[in-house]
Amino acid sequence: MNPQALAHEAIARCQQLARYSEEAGRLTRTFLSPPMRAVHEALTGWMLELGMSVRTDALGNLIGHYPGPHPEAPLFLMGSHVDTVRDAGPYDGPLGVVLGLALLKGLEGRRLPFAVEVLAFSEEEGVRYGVPFLGSKAVAGLLEPELLSLRDAGGRTVEEAIRAFGLEPAQIPQAAYARNRVKGYLEFHIEQGPVLEALGYPLGIVEAIAGQSRLEVAFRGQAGHAGTTPMHLRRDALAGAAEWMTLVEREAREEPGLVATVGLISALPGAANVIPGEVQMSLDVRHQYDEVRSLAVANLITRAQQVAQRRGLELAYQTRYEQPAVPCHPGLCDLLAQSVEAQGYRVHRLVSGAGHDAMIMASLCPSSMLFLRSPKGLSHHPDESVWPEDVEAAVRVGLGFLEKLAESS
Amino acid sequence: MNPQALAHEAIARCQQLARYSEEAGRLTRTFLSPPMRAVHEALTGWMLELGMSVRTDALGNLIGHYPGPHPEAPLFLMGSHVDTVRDAGPYDGPLGVVLGLALLKGLEGRRLPFAVEVLAFSEEEGVRYGVPFLGSKAVAGLLEPELLSLRDAGGRTVEEAIRAFGLEPAQIPQAAYARNRVKGYLEFHIEQGPVLEALGYPLGIVEAIAGQSRLEVAFRGQAGHAGTTPMHLRRDALAGAAEWMTLVEREAREEPGLVATVGLISALPGAANVIPGEVQMSLDVRHQYDEVRSLAVANLITRAQQVAQRRGLELAYQTRYEQPAVPCHPGLCDLLAQSVEAQGYRVHRLVSGAGHDAMIMASLCPSSMLFLRSPKGLSHHPDESVWPEDVEAAVRVGLGFLEKLAESS
Numbered sequence: 001m002n003p004q005a006l007a008h009e010a011i012a013r014c015q016q017l018a019r020y021s022e023e024a025g026r027l028t029r030t031f032l033s034p035p036m037r038a039v040h041e042a043l044t045g046w047m048l049e050l051g052m053s054v055r056t057d058a059l060g061n062l063i064g065h066y067p068g069p070h071p072e073a074p075l076f077l078m079g080s081h082v083d084t085v086r087d088a089g090p091y092d093g094p095l096g097v098v099l100g101l102a103l104l105k106g107l108e109g110r111r112l113p114f115a116v117e118v119l120a121f122s123e124e125e126g127v128r129y130g131v132p133f134l135g136s137k138a139v140a141g142l143l144e145p146e147l148l149s150l151r152d153a154g155g156r157t158v159e160e161a162i163r164a165f166g167l168e169p170a171q172i173p174q175a176a177y178a179r180n181r182v183k184g185y186l187e188f189h190i191e192q193g194p195v196l197e198a199l200g201y202p203l204g205i206v207e208a209i210a211g212q213s214r215l216e217v218a219f220r221g222q223a224g225h226a227g228t229t230p231m232h233l234r235r236d237a238l239a240g241a242a243e244w245m246t247l248v249e250r251e252a253r254e255e256p257g258l259v260a261t262v263g264l265i266s267a268l269p270g271a272a273n274v275i276p277g278e279v280q281m282s283l284d285v286r287h288q289y290d291e292v293r294s295l296a297v298a299n300l301i302t303r304a305q306q307v308a309q310r311r312g313l314e315l316a317y318q319t320r321y322e323q324p325a326v327p328c329h330p331g332l333c334d335l336l337a338q339s340v341e342a343q344g345y346r347v348h349r350l351v352s353g354a355g356h357d358a359m360i361m362a363s364l365c366p367s368s369m370l371f372l373r374s375p376k377g378l379s380h381h382p383d384e385s386v387w388p389e390d391v392e393a394a395v396r397v398g399l400g401f402l403e404k405l406a407e408s409s
Numbered sequence: 410m411n412p413q414a415l416a417h418e419a420i421a422r423c424q425q426l427a428r429y430s431e432e433a434g435r436l437t438r439t440f441l442s443p444p445m446r447a448v449h450e451a452l453t454g455w456m457l458e459l460g461m462s463v464r465t466d467a468l469g470n471l472i473g474h475y476p477g478p479h480p481e482a483p484l485f486l487m488g489s490h491v492d493t494v495r496d497a498g499p500y501d502g503p504l505g506v507v508l509g510l511a512l513l514k515g516l517e518g519r520r521l522p523f524a525v526e527v528l529a530f531s532e533e534e535g536v537r538y539g540v541p542f543l544g545s546k547a548v549a550g551l552l553e554p555e556l557l558s559l560r561d562a563g564g565r566t567v568e569e570a571i572r573a574f575g576l577e578p579a580q581i582p583q584a585a586y587a588r589n590r591v592k593g594y595l596e597f598h599i600e601q602g603p604v605l606e607a608l609g610y611p612l613g614i615v616e617a618i619a620g621q622s623r624l625e626v627a628f629r630g631q632a633g634h635a636g637t638t639p640m641h642l643r644r645d646a647l648a649g650a651a652e653w654m655t656l657v658e659r660e661a662r663e664e665p666g667l668v669a670t671v672g673l674i675s676a677l678p679g680a681a682n683v684i685p686g687e688v689q690m691s692l693d694v695r696h697q698y699d700e701v702r703s704l705a706v707a708n709l710i711t712r713a714q715q716v717a718q719r720r721g722l723e724l725a726y727q728t729r730y731e732q733p734a735v736p737c738h739p740g741l742c743d744l745l746a747q748s749v750e751a752q753g754y755r756v757h758r759l760v761s762g763a764g765h766d767a768m769i770m771a772s773l774c775p776s777s778m779l780f781l782r783s784p785k786g787l788s789h790h791p792d793e794s795v796w797p798e799d800v801e802a803a804v805r806v807g808l809g810f811l812e813k814l815a816e817s818s
Contacts, residue, residue, distance in 0.1 A: 193637025210636060214681055224786060226670035226693045227619060227762025228602025231662045233786075238671055242654035249648045253640045261635035262647055263681045265674060272623055272672045272691035282681035284635045353636025377633060377642075 003399070006102040007392035013098040017042060017082070018090035026382060028086045030128040031135075032060050032165045039082050043097065043120055050104050052118070057175035058167050059138035060122035066104050068115035074183040076112075076405065077365070078103070079119030081135060081357055085127055089384020091190050093124060095372070099188040099391070103398045112402060113409040114183055121357050128152050128161075136360035141176030148172075182365040183409075184332055186401065187358045188394055189369060190386060194377030195350055202390040203397060204350045205336045206369035209359040210259075210286040211325035213297045217304060219244070220314040223269055223277030238267045238276040240311045247303045248283065251296060258296055259353060260285045288351040290325050326359040329366030335408075336370055339400035345393055370394060412808070415511040416801035422507040426451060426491070427499035435791060437495045439537040440544075441469050441574045448491050452506065452529055459513050461527070466584035467576050468547035469531035475513050477524030483592040485521075485814065486774070487512070488528030490544060490766055494536055498793020500599050502533060504781070508597040508800070512807045521811060522818040523592055530766050537561050537570075545769035550585030557581075591774040592818075593741055595810065596767045597803055598778060599795060603786030604759055611799040612806060613759045614745045615778035618768040619668075619695040620734035622706045626713060628653070629723040632678055632686030647676045647685040649720045656712045657692065660705060667705055668762060669694045697760040699734050735768040738775035744817070745779055748809035754802055779803060 001009070020035035020042075021027045029035050040062050044054045047064035054064050062082075068074070080096025100118035121135030129150045137143040148159040148169060159169045196204050221235030245262050252260035261284045267276035283300065287293040301317060308315035337347045352369065361367045372390045376383075410418070429444035429451075430436045438444050449471050453463045456473035463473050471491075477483070489505025509527035530544030538559045546552040557568040557578060568578045605613050630644030654671050661669035670693045676685035692709065696702040710726060717724035746756045761778065770776045781799045785792075 191637065192634055193639075194633070194642045195637075195639060198642055212636065224603070225601055225763060225788070226672055227621065227668065227695050227764075228600065228604075229668070229762070229786065230602075230604060230666075231658070231668060233603045233607055236658070236670075238674065239654065239658045242651040242658070242671075245648065245651035246655055249640070249645070249651070257639075259636065259638070259640060261645075261682070261684055262651075263635055263676070263683050263685060264679055265647065265676050267672070267674050270673055272693055273670070274672050275670055276672060284681055286636050353638070354634060355636075377638065379634070 001105060003106065003392050003395040006106055006395045007388055010095065010098045010102045010391055010395070011386065011388060013046070014090040014094045017094045027084055027088045027090065029082070029084045031083050031123040032161045036060065036082070036122070039120070046101055047118070050101065051109070052104070056167065057138065058162065058169060058171035059135055059143065059175050060162065060165055060167060061135045061139060061175065062120040064118045066116040066118070067111065069111060069113060074114045075177070075181050076114050076116050076183045077119060077185040077361070078116065078187070079121060079357070080187050080189055081121040081124030083123050083125050083127065085125050085380045087382060088380060089378070089382055091384055091386050092192065092379050095190060095386065096188040099394055099398060102395055103402060106395065106399045107402070112406045124357055129158060132355065133357065133360050134158070136357040138172055138175040139177060140360050140364040142360065142363060143172060177364060179364060184329065184366040185358060185361040185364070185368065186332065187356060187369045188398070189356055189371060190379055190384070191371040191374040192354055192377070192379035193374060196348070196371065196373035197375065197377060199348060201346050201348045202373050202387070202393040203340060203345060204348045204371040205333055205340065206328050206352045206358070206371055207333060207349045208288045208325055208327040209352045209356060210288055211290045211293050212321065212323040213285045213293055213319060214321035215283040215297070216280065216318050216320055217283050218278060218280045218316040219308060220278045220316070221312070224275040226273040226275055229275060234275055235312045236275050237279040237313060240307050240313045241265070241279040241281060244304050244307045248300055251299055251303070255292065255296060257351060258285070258287045258292065260296065260300065286353050288325055293325070323355070326362045328358065328362070328368050332366050332368035335404050336368060336397065336401055338404060339397045342400050343393065343396045345397070370397065410514060412515070412801050412804040415515055415804045416797055419504065419507045419511045419800055419804070420795065420797060422455070423499040423503045426503045436493055436497045436499065438491070438493045440492050440532040441570045445469065445491070445531070448529070455510050456527070459510065460518070461513070465576065466547065467571065467578060467580035468544055468552065468584050469571065469574055469576060470544045470548060470584065471529040473527045475525040475527070476520065478520060478522060483523045484586070484590050485523050485525050485592045486528060486594040486770070487525065487596070488530060488766070489596050489598055490530040490533030492532050492534050492536065494534050494789045496791060497789060498787070498791055500793055500795050501601065501788050504599060504795065505597040508803055508807060511804055512811060515804065515808045516811070521815045533766055538567060541764065542766065542769045543567070545766040547581055547584040548586060549769050549773040551769065551772060552581060586773060588773060593738065593775040594767060594770040594773070594777065595741065596765060596778045597807070598765055598780060599788060599793070600780040600783040601763055601786070601788035602783060605757070605780065605782035606784065606786060608757060610755050610757045611782050611796070611802040612749060612754060613757045613780040614742055614749065615737050615761045615767070615780055616742060616758045617697045617734055617736040618761045618765060619697055620699045620702050621730065621732040622694045622702060622728060623730035624692040624706070625689065625727045625729055626692050627687065627689045627725040628717060629687045629725070630685070630721070633684040635682045635684055638684060643684055644721045645684050646688040646722060649716050649722045650674070650688040650690060653713050653716045657709055660708055660712070664701065664705060666760060667694070667696045667701065669705065669709065695762050697734055702734070732764070735771045737767070737771070737777050741775050741777035744810055744813050745777060745806065747813060748806045751809050752802065752805045754806070779806065
């Protein structure tokens with residue numbers, strides 16, 4: 001099969017998997033939910049056609065093994081997740097799994113100097129238990145045992161869900177790969193953002209997964225009558241918040257690669273004729289380099305303090321979440337770049353602003369990601385899509401990458 | 410009785426009336442609610458002690474008549490409302506009624522060259538039917554007949570409420586005063602704002618009741634992932650709203666007497682990791698002069714259009730409410746100013762940012778208001794209060810005012 005045909009098959013397979021859903025009429029497929037069995041059956045069939053052996057680990061990750069030259073050969077891993085958000089599109093996750101299989105099909109039976117495993121991670125989105133990356137954490141040997149006691153909305157623990165799927169929680173430790181056997185990891189994923197589309201490039205090489213700080217920020221002033229309180233006697237929490245939000249945007253624009261977002265805001269008491277006495281906001285800050293992000297957060301807090309002081313407001317803030325940045329492996333990035341160039345595409349390196357399994361896998365082995373352009377930047381939405389030419393480009397680059405990896409082994 | 414004793418009695422009477430409530434443990438007394446009967450009984454008793462005749466009109470306004478020299482003598486009116494907001498304080502409204510009675514008591518039986526009527530308006534706050542000024546509108550002959558069909562939360566119409574209170578809706582037209590008999594109207598009211606306290610003055614002469622524009626303003630951009638969308642590719646509706654809110658505040662600060670308030674804000678979809686695609690806000694603008702207010706609203710819309718255009722956002726706005734400004738009567742204001750000065754207080758003229766019965770009464774007759782300082786600017790709150798010295802000052806100024814009015818008659 002040629003790369004174009006492999007790409008069309010990969011797209012058709014994503015669309016087929018999108019029919020396996022918990023909800024009628026839309027795609028929702030959470031960790032170890034019933035439709036996950038149908039996904040496993042389909043993937044197993046496709047893996048067996050390629051001469052792979054197939055297993056499911058104790059956390060529900062489905063893994064196909066494409067043998068190397070001998071049983072002790074190093075392993076190269078490819079994959080992504082097969083769980084989805086609610087009302088999802090077909091490509092976020094599954095595309096990385098079926099593209100792994102497409103590359104192996106493109107080898108037409110040829111063996112590489114290493115074994116290849118394609119992983120369909122059981123959980124990445126954090127929908128069922130509120131905690132993401134359960135699948136890749138088990139593979140990387142990072143799954144915290146206390147996570148097994150988390151309960152879903154129906155009161156069922158992770159441990160119970162594992163048993164209900166016919167798996168054995170006691171075998172979770174065996175899901176972890178031996179560090180010295182794994183050569184590396186490659187994940188194909190849609191960008192979920194507008195950068196590649198804006199540049200007109202089909203593919204992007206992920207240099208790093210951005211670190212993230214999430215804070216809650218509140219200004220407190222004095223509620224008052226909108227008619228009877230002159231401007232100079234106000235302590236308007238929303239006017240202070242507005243001034244600060246303009247500074248958040250300005251600082252983020254001035255620092256290359258930084259993103260800062262206020263996504264949630266509420267003003268109290270919340271009436272058209274009452275000056276807001278309190279405003280609560282979220283602040284989300286991300287950057288490739290942790291020092292840049294930490295400095296930006298500190299600057300934004302200083303700005304908030306200055307705004308509060310000048311306006312006679314009280315400031316309260318709390319850090320809710322901190323996630324360090326994860327660089328991708330420079331050697332694998334370079335290999336991807338050479339393959340992109342060799343196939344005649346423009347090389348573009350970018351930072352992933354969203355978390356991915358590759359971030360967890362980076363603690364196990366050299367880790368890399370290739371992004372495919374997201375039309376309109378859409379994801380987590382039924383209209384999420386890919387361009388067939390971009391998927392073909394990913395197949396060409398992936399095959400070139402495996403070739404170069406084989407040469408360098 | 411001296412002014413100090415009259416002031417203490419007025420305060421005690423407000424506190425007594427505050428016990429007549431629909432709700433246990435807090436003061437809530439809406440239009441024609443059961444506790445209104447107890448208010449009427451108490452007021453009737455105090456009026457009869459002064460030799461007044463007492464009637465209740467068809468809209469539930471209680472009116473005491475203090476005779477003039479002959480039955481055809483002109484009428485001078487004083488009063489305020491006796492309904493309250495939910496969880497109210499004791500002074501917003503009732504103070505104006507009991508101060509009217511205090512002034513008549515201060516006359517110690519003496520007749521003036523005009524009759525005086527003290528009105529306890531049945532409805533000003535708009536709580537029960539969502540529409541304010543029902544009482545004073547009937548007195549001014551302005552009550553729109555369609556208001557009688559409004560329904561309260563229990564499904565009872567205004568007309569039914571009137572009948573249930575033992576009154577006859579067909580007699581509403583007779584509640585309207587004959588225009589040529591009414592000499593003027595004076596209302597004492599707490600300021601409900603911080604201006605007099607900030608200046609250190611007990612009293613303020615209301616020059617005008619500000620006009621008001623209320624709008625809904627929305628910016629629409631593009632929701633997006635807070636991690637994967639670089640700053641330069643965003644169309645963040647909240648960042649646009651923040652920029653505009655800083656301009657709203659700046660423009661209002663630069664125009665003397667103008668107030669502009671964003672009291673309500675909501676950002677959609679409303680998640681910490683999603684760039685807001687839409688923001689909806691309220692805008693409340695008030696000023697003494699309608700032209701200044703209209704120009705300010707137009708300017709703020711132009712600013713919003715500029716912000717939207719520069720950021721690739723859509724702007725939508727709608728005017729929800731327009732209330733023209735109402736000037737108080739210059740002659741009565743001057744008479745009040747002379748009385749304030751004669752009693753040794755500093756004359757301060759100010760604009761009421763809130764609506765009052767005096768605004769409706771201005772269409773019937775020369776209308777005037779005297780504000781009493783509001784400690785901490787508080788009103789519509791159980792901690793609403795007055796300084797006894799300020800009430801005494803109001804009694805002294807009120808007596809002086811009636812004296813001067815009698816001299817000029």
